[in-house]
Amino acid sequence: MTHQPELSPEADDPDAAGDNAEKIQEPRLWRADGWTARVIKNEDDDGWAVAMIKDGEPEPALVGPWTMGRDKKNPKPLDTNAFSTLVKTASEVLRRHEQQLHAMLHKSVIVDTDTARISVTLDIVPDEDNPFAVLRATDELGDELAQVRVSPGFKLSKASAADWIENAYRKPR
Structure with a gap:
């Protein structure tokens, strides 16, 4: 060494x-x-x-x-x-x-619903005092469907993204 x-x-x-x-x-x-x-x-x-x-x-x-x-x-x-x-x-x-x-710091998944293909991204902001993440959903044209601030420890997966979409984009717990 x-x-x-x-x-x-x-x-x-x-x-x-x-x-x-x-x-x-x-x-x-x-x-x-x-x-x-x-x-x-x-x-x-x-x-x-x-x-x-x-x-x-x-x-x-x-x-x-x-x-x-x-x-x-x-x-x-x-x-x-x-x-x-x-x-x-x-x-x-x-x-x-x-x-x-x-x-x-940047994760993304694609979720196919009955009506659309939705891209869900998680962008972590590693702020020293107050880290957070932004969960965002966009449609196939790139139009934003929803955005919510979540914990930087939020685990983005196809399942968690599908749950968020099914729950009308309400902030996940």
Whole structure:
């Protein structure tokens, strides 16, 4: 496991974050295209790690092992190809995280009734002080049929959606 020290770009350079950050291409520090790659000592062993930090973010999107150089003591220097690969990998990690978060906060089911096909969605609003969710029904044309505020713990399923529809869209318990 790689130890993760404070890796914020602002820690070393207050002007580093943001779109106006200057491009840097050093053996252990690269900054370009909205990202900073920093090669750091792995405090758990004799190896090295690389941290990828998206500009403006306080924490790295990716921390992983880094290759030793030829002398088997110092890290291999960063280069254009390595940086490009790291940017691609870190971007994918962020994309997956966003997709997972979206999937956790937005659920939907389709319910076929005798007269219509109704889409029921549950959108959770993770407010720190007062989290809640919105249960919404729309018809096949996208017209809203009903909307009600529910607990963020409401379990949306075909059965719970069908019950809500059958109960004339009254707020579920």
